[in-house]
Amino acid sequence: MTTMLGQSMRTSAMHEWSASRAASWLDIDGMRLPARLHASEREAALVDELALCDESGPRKVAVAGADAAAVVAAAGLAVPDERYAISRAFDGSLVARTAPREVVVQNGPAGGPVTAIRVAGHDARLIDNEDATLVVAGRRARELFAQTCGVDFRNAPLERLIYTRVAGVSCAIAPLPGRAAPVYRLWVDYSYALALWESLVEIVEGLGGGVVGVEGVRTV
Amino acid sequence: MSNRLPPQPGEWIDRTRALTFRLEGREHSAFAGDTLSSALAAAGVRTLGRSFKYHRPRGVYSAAGHDCNAMFESDAATNVRGDTTLVADGMDLRPVNAAGSLAHDRLNVVEKFSRFLPVGFYYKAFHTPRRLFPLYERQMRRVAGLGHIKPNARLPASPKDYDFCDLLVVGAGAAGLSAAIAAAECGVDVLVVDQRARPGGSLCWQSGQVPAARQQLAALLARTEELPNLCIRAGVEAAGWYADHWIALVDSARLTKLRARATLVAAGAIEQPAVFGGNDLPGVMLASAAQRLARLYAVRPGQRAVVLAANLDAYRAALDLIDAGVQVAALVDLRFGGEAGELLARLHEHKVEILAGHAVYEAVAGRDGSGVAAAVVCPLGADGAPVVERARRIDCDLLAMSVGWAPAGAILYQAGAKFAYDDQVEQFTPRTLPEGVFAAGRVRGVYDLEARLADGRAAGLAAASHLGKRQGDVPRQSPPSSVPHSHGYPIFAHAGKKNFVDLDEDLHLADFKNAHQEGYDNIELLKRYSTVGMGPSQGKLANMNAVRILARLNGRSIDETGTTTSRPFFNPVSLGCLAGRRFHPLRRTPQHAWHAEHGARFVHAGAWLRPEFYPRQGKSREQCVLDEALAVRQSLGMIDVGTLGKLIVSGSQAGEFLERVYTGKFAEMKPGKLRYALACDETGVIIEDGLVARLDERTYFLSTTTTGSASFYAELQRWAIIWRLDAAITNVTGQWTGLNFAGPRSREILAPHTEVDLSSEAFPFPAVRRGTVAGAPALLMRVGFVGELGYEIHVPASHGMHVWRTLWQAGESAGIRAFGVEAQRLLRLEKGHLIVSQDTDALTTPIEAGLEWALANKPFFIGQRSLRIAAQHPPSRKLVGFELPREHAGPWPEECCLVVDNGRITGRVSSIARRSTVGRPIGLAFVAPAQAQPGATIRIRTESGRMVDAEIVEPPFYDPRNLRQS
Secondary structure, eight states, X not given: OEESSOOOOBOOTTHHHHHTTOSEEEEETTEEEEEESSOHHHHHHHHHHOEEEEOOOSOEEEEESTTHHHHHHHTTOOOOSSTTBEEEOTTSOEEEEEETXXXXXXXXXXXXXXXXXXXXXXXXXXXXXXXXXXXXXXXXXXXXXXXXXXXXXXXXXXXXXXXXXXXXXXEEEEEEOOSSSOEEEEEEOHHHHHHHHHHXXXXXXXXXXXXXXXXHHTTO | OOOBOSOOTTOOOEEEEEEEEEXXXXXXXXXXXXXXXXXHHHTTOOOOEEOTTTOOEEOOSSSSSSSOSSEEEOSSOSOEETTTOBOOTTOEEEXXXXXXXXXXXXXXXXXXXXXXXXXXXXXXXXXXSGGGHHHHHHHHHHHSSSSOOOTTOOOOOOOEEEEEEEEEEEOOSHHHHHHHHHHHHTTOOEEEEESXXXXXXXXXXXXXXXXXXXXXXXXXHHHHHHXXXXXXXXXXXXXEEEGGGEEEEEOSSOEEEEEEEEEEEOOOEEEOOOBOBTTTSTTEEEHHHHHHHHHHHOBOOOSEEEEEESSHHHHHHHHHHHHTTOEEEEEEESSSSOOOSHHHHHHHHTTOEEEETEEEEEEEEOTTSSXXXXXXXXXXXXXXXXXXGGOEEEEOSEEEEEOOEEEOOHHHHHHTOEEEEETTTTEXXXXXXXXXXXXXXXXXXXXXXXXXXXXXXXXXXXXXXXXXXXXXXXXXXOOOOSSOSSOSOOBOOOTTSOBEEETTTTEEHHHHHHHHHTTOOSHHHHHHHHOTTOSTTTTTTTHHHHHHHHHHHHTOOHHHHOOOXXXXXXXXXXXXXXXXXXXXXXXXXXXXXXXXXXXOEEEEETTEEEEEEOOOTTOOHHHHHHHHHHHHHHTOEEEEOTTSEEEEXXXXXXXXXXXXXXXXXXXXXXXXXXXXXXXXXXXXXXXXXXXXXXXXXXXXXXXXXXXXXXXXXXXXXXHHHHHOOSOEEEEOTTTEEEEEEESTTHHHHHGGXXXXXXXXXXXXXXXXXXXXXXXXXXXXXXXXXXXXXXXXXXXXXXXXXXXXXXXXXXXXXXXXXXXXXXHHHHHHHHTTOOOTTTTOOTTOOTTTTTOGGGOOOSSOOXXXXXXXXXXXXXXXXXXXXXXXXXXXXXXXXXXXOEEEETTEEEEEEEXXXXXXXXXXXXXXXXXXXXXXXXXXXXXXXXXXXXXXEEEEEOSOSSOTTOGGGO
């Protein structure tokens, strides 16, 4: 859950990058993340144009096994039937059907359902998912992907997970509906996250966009 | 002298934006939209470059980048092409191939020796004496080539991007735009690319005498803007076609990897030169070049012109020149009949002398040799050869040629289209096209404007039908022109002059005759021997004439002669463009920032960056490594092992799965225990090792080597699919991180930070426990890789930094030191532990590596059958420990140095440490079994060639009874 001064035991892969740049911080599920890197007006403009955000704080788990879907549903979450489909809850939490016997759940920014999932007594196991979460927003987002990824995002359906490579790094990308343009949530292996982040920052800035804090992308 | 004309309708320059640039230190002015060639031509500069071999002066020839006469370099860029590069304010350029200056090139002396430099001379002249070849090579490399690479120049990364469309249309001329509109109107997502700065193709520069053309272009462009599913990208070249409509698009900034569903080529045709004496002089140019200069850039290409004609386009060009203020002295038509009709009448009105059935025999240079001053024209005899005796001279400073066209069919060729020579239009035209590939316009031999528009429309509709966007019949495409637009043999040899065929390579007609006499009578062989078409222009102006010449020399038809193979790229592409932005992702552990903060020197381990060691001021690398190892032996050390492969195998048959994968026994292992695990392939070769810890009845945790984890995971996945056991494998390598907290004081320092009972009784060696460390969920393993009491602690990646910092602070009172990969390698060597892939190779079996103890007696494991067979034969080598004398001072064997016995190679060193905590140099080596007895002496050949004696000892070198683990 989000607190302003929580004790942060968890560290984002991009923490060192953000440390000297963040204007304000907040804690999400025990991870300290930049709340803002610029003034809110500037971040709003970037989010409209092209913005990159480290949103690795909300916890993620994978629930695997024959009862995976039932276990997640028992926690009050809508589990999509179709493989790679995504459902979103009001609190911003997200449920992705990654395989017939696997569901990934990510908390929303204010906490969420991960802690409510119980696997005891079921044919299911809970695997903490430590992938970093990056968010790409703005009307020029597709230009960023055009330079880094071989997927045609013009024709990519929303709320369906795409497994691909971005800037040479394997990712799962969730295109989600946004206020003005789709918002893309990228899940990337923690150990590769900083390398991907550095590549994306360079391109984003070259395209006239920038990095924003978690509060900056909440408006999308 | 300024050749700039008053504003021309449809010109591409912006007269409101004046620019300046420098060439050879001299400042020139230009307008935005000018190319380097047009700006220099406007400034009256005739010599834009020097030729490759003879350093002859060269000027504007195609004004379209179809030649490489105008090539420049700057401090940052090499081979800047004058015809296609727009002037940027402040450019500072030099020619690429002039020794001295463009006006005075010292190396033009080479031409005086040209009779000694025939085609292929370098193949024959520099073989003997062999010892002088390096000298020849150095000189040739110095003289040959165009431009200089600037290794220190740093240009911004050139991005590469991906794009997608239903239909790619190559060429935004009349046919291309018509096709694109027709397809887009059917709902096809169309991308049109054109290598020129603006769409319109020849309608932009060849429309002066076709009143409807400009209106037609405006209407086409207006329609394209109404279609949201039609996008035009000008200044973009379709540079190469690859399978399944993967097309490389190149512009000045980037390479785009386009995936289309269909391709339509309407790239037009490339005007071809005639061959005659001095046909390379500045002032001799293609008529289309003169038209481009005049129409697009408002540059008068000369004062007084002779036009060489073989088609109607030449008549239009002559009228365009008159419109541009050029006095046209004569139109020399290669055809005996010439043209009739309105254009001819208009030329008569302008008192242009029409010389039908004539040819230009020679372009005569002015006194300074810098450009054409006159054309020598001759009537043609009945055999088509010039009647030299009746030659006459016509003064001119411009000789514009319009004698034929060749299809710009590179993309079609690359896509697999088959071309045949059409005798009617005197041009290669596509006869069969692959599925999903379409062609329209001049590339098909269709020249009339109305016919091109109809042809494009029909091709666009055909493409839409192919893409499933349209039903019904497709109209037939226009037939190729019924009259030839090219001359069948525009070659009129001047016996005493060079008649150039390939301007890039300075190849002239005599070179082809010589090559043919030497037996190179096949077009592909001729190309390779003479290098025709192998220069920067890739034969755009040379190949067609080369084919015509060879056909005549062989006495065969052009169809029988054929063409050379077209391969990507259509035009030169910079290496920076091909390289693009560098994406070389490195894996970093969550603790990486701490290591960097503490000055670690990093080393690549597969995709990972790992601390090799932590340098200390005034200490050598070797001493730092030894100090780190001593800290572990004497007190406390901590190493980041987050790079180790980490897998979880779970399910009711997880134990059975591991029994099959590894050589040891795991099914009956109690939860909380861990064991060394060794895996082989089917041939019994070691492929991986690590630890297997049983977490509960259904779950095992596996650690693997850093560099082998990805391939081992893939291998396990493969077996899981084959065996169909209830065993799911999860790769948590990046999800979890790890550290090894090792040394005699590790237990006491760790204890306050975990609720796990660390006593030997509760947590013996080797074992695994689950709990928390510094508040983070953790897996603790008692391991002995470095030979000391120690705990390998695995935590979720995001907790890694917190746990590392907490334990670091806790260990400061005990003098904790971080140790890197090198110290770890030393410590494990002292314990005699091998590293898979360092102390094993692609043939090493457990029997050779001394790991027979790890082969359990059980029904099956991968490689077991092979190992049983291998065990029936004596091994050919054994991995053993060895020591050098304590006082050994060198030379030092290195890893991979050979073990030699009586001149025979019997093995190699796999690991060695000059300094160790046991006080003497130690190592591991493969030796012959007969040499493997402890106490035996082996001889190792060092890199210097000197031999060093070493004594075989039985590892471990340190703590053989594992007393340090308690």
